[in-house]
Amino acid sequence: MEPYANIYSYDEQQERMDNDVVINVKDLKVWTPEEKSWWSRKATKHKTVILSEVTGCIRRNEFAAVIGPSGAGKTTFLVSLAGKCTLPTSGTVTLFGRNAKDCPGLAEIVPQMEVFMAGLSVMEHLVFMTEMKLGTCKEPHILRTLNVLVEELKLKSHRHTPVEALSGGEKKLLSLATSLLSDPRILICDEPTTGLDSYNALLVIGVLKRLALGGKVVLCSIHQPSCDIFKEFSSVLLMTEGRLLFHGTQDECEEVFESIDLHCPLKYNPAEFYIRAVSGNSDNVQRLLSLSERRSDVIAVNIVEQIFCKTTQRNWFQQVHLLLWRLSLTMKRGLWNQIIQLFISVVITAMVLAVAYAGASGTTQRGVQDVRGLIWLITSEVSFGLSYSALYAFENELPLFKREVGIYKCSAYFVSRFLSFVPRCIVWPVTLVTVTSLAVDLPNHMLTAFEFMVTLCISTIPGVAYGLGMAALFTSTGIMGDVMPCVDLPLFLMSGAFLRISSLPGWMNTVKYISHFYYAMDAMSNVYWRQIDHIDCPSNQTSCVKDGAAVLFENGYSEDFIVQDILGVVFVTLFWSLLGYYGLKREEKKGYAY
Numbered sequence: 001m002e003p004y005a006n007i008y009s010y011d012e013q014q015e016r017m018d019n020d021v022v023i024n025v026k027d028l029k030v031w032t033p034e035e036k037s038w039w040s041r042k043a044t045k046h047k048t049v050i051l052s053e054v055t056g057c058i059r060r061n062e063f064a065a066v067i068g069p070s071g072a073g074k075t076t077f078l079v080s081l082a083g084k085c086t087l088p089t090s091g092t093v094t095l096f097g098r099n100a101k102d103c104p105g106l107a108e109i110v111p112q113m114e115v116f117m118a119g120l121s122v123m124e125h126l127v128f129m130t131e132m133k134l135g136t137c138k139e140p141h142i143l144r145t146l147n148v149l150v151e152e153l154k155l156k157s158h159r160h161t162p163v164e165a166l167s168g169g170e171k172k173l174l175s176l177a178t179s180l181l182s183d184p185r186i187l188i189c190d191e192p193t194t195g196l197d198s199y200n201a202l203l204v205i206g207v208l209k210r211l212a213l214g215g216k217v218v219l220c221s222i223h224q225p226s227c228d229i230f231k232e233f234s235s236v237l238l239m240t241e242g243r244l245l246f247h248g249t250q251d252e253c254e255e256v257f258e259s260i261d262l263h264c265p266l267k268y269n270p271a272e273f274y275i276r277a278v279s280g281n282s283d284n285v286q287r288l289l290s291l292s293e294r295r296s297d298v299i300a301v302n303i304v305e306q307i308f309c310k311t312t313q314r315n316w317f318q319q320v321h322l323l324l325w326r327l328s329l330t331m332k333r334g335l336w337n338q339i340i341q342l343f344i345s346v347v348i349t350a351m352v353l354a355v356a357y358a359g360a361s362g363t364t365q366r367g368v369q370d371v372r373g374l375i376w377l378i379t380s381e382v383s384f385g386l387s388y389s390a391l392y393a394f395e396n397e398l399p400l401f402k403r404e405v406g407i408y409k410c411s412a413y414f415v416s417r418f419l420s421f422v423p424r425c426i427v428w429p430v431t432l433v434t435v436t437s438l439a440v441d442l443p444n445h446m447l448t449a450f451e452f453m454v455t456l457c458i459s460t461i462p463g464v465a466y467g468l469g470m471a472a473l474f475t476s477t478g479i480m481g482d483v484m485p486c487v488d489l490p491l492f493l494m495s496g497a498f499l500r501i502s503s504l505p506g507w508m509n510t511v512k513y514i515s516h517f518y519y520a521m522d523a524m525s526n527v528y529w530r531q532i533d534h535i536d537c538p539s540n541q542t543s544c545v546k547d548g549a550a551v552l553f554e555n556g557y558s559e560d561f562i563v564q565d566i567l568g569v570v571f572v573t574l575f576w577s578l579l580g581y582y583g584l585k586r587e588e589k590k591g592y593a594y
């Protein structure tokens, strides 16, 4: 006898067919690609199938629990439904009849792990997300949407609480509020109750159920749900080993299991029973699979609805502005740390230099060496300091950036991160030169000190680009630490402080054009040595450097330094920025982090 004859009457089947299908999945297969060794071309990692021929459909107002043993493929399935799976796939997933990947705004995913920008309050986070996703909060209807969500998700009393100080349940609610801002038709939650106590778990599930009753489709993967939580769901999707074994109401699930002689004992948690029944029991899995194949034949219907896909609302400049606003909030909170950092790294260094070079003057033969050393130390301290502080810009923020893929453009993020270094590019050189110049004898003292400051401020820009470029190319600090010194060496060799660049063979000479140290040293040396008309030569010394021009010639610095150095700074900044942008884009392509 047909097992389904017991489960669905013809009328029931017809009624199900008449319901709206919101999500339709047909033969979905997801796998990890085979990886080959670079040199031997032998497979180092074999292809692994994660989802295998999953077929099913989710209807309007469904509040579905996706259950199954660990590694069953629940997260991969949900991410595929949201159109955010970056692994190779075949088959189709349609949302309201449209390909899930073509309509990113239709389904929002609430990931298992919450990632927020540290240092922001709940309201600041929500305002940022609202402004990014919807538009300015000055619009009354947008502000109303935000306030209603804050009220409904019980976040009102935590408006000013820093996000990192929220409890697990509150973080889940904040994550949910963030996803709901754009009013998605489909809400997909990956383990929304994991790590929560029963009160908070029920609170979150209650909110999700209300959303489903309000007209949304809500799917949740759920680990060991308690009976109280499990009974809230209107339907169940049971998965194991990448296969969808069952999809239907809880009553239907019970009937299907009973039809294959699997009876849930009284007072036993049904979810746990179903998961246990399919964990490592291939007989049960096969029997459920054959039942499921027949069912999906009966109920697969695809109803297409006129849906408009939402796209990002804000233009590129607004995105940069908002990202800078968010960064400025975190920087404001960490202001004391930055002041201490500035004191340690710049003021103390400047004081050491001031003591070591007190009274140094480039008008004596001995002084030439001192001033050369001083210029190199000031330049490299600022350039290195800023490059290395930029080096850690993305390390901590990468999970956040990957979580926010699609909300703003990668270039907007890179540019905003770059611009966030501008205050340091001014404060560091100005502080260093101010303290050092108090002790050193400079020609036209105030004017030269001012020119040093301007030159250093400009020359730090490619240094920041270099640091950010490296940070984005090598997002792992371990590799960064190995690579940086190898790249640093030729770049600062070309600064002219250690060898005469003009005497290098032609092909090596060209390396200087990508060295920001070279442009900085060229400009700084020109500022100083152009003003030295005469250098004393003791009578007992046979070879002397006569004036500043001779010093510049010895080092191999250029005569028309302003044009060359400005063009060079622009070129090097663009060079490292493009490499950095490529690095970030590569991370973005790896896809949404869940």
Ligand SMILES: Nc1ncnc2c1ncn2[C@@H]1O[C@H](COP(=O)(O)OP(=O)(O)OP(=O)(O)O)[C@@H](O)[C@H]1O
Residues within 6 Å of the ligand: 032, 050, 068, 069, 070, 071, 072, 073, 074, 075, 076, 077, 087, 221, 223
């Ligand atoms: N990008 C990936 N590369 C390699 N393997 C992956 C990748 N994503 C998922 N997998 C593997 O696919 C299987 C299913 O993973 P998935 O996270 O979808 O399972 P899950 O049912 O959500 O598990 P859990 O309940 O433990 O969170 C796991 O064995 C996992 O290791």
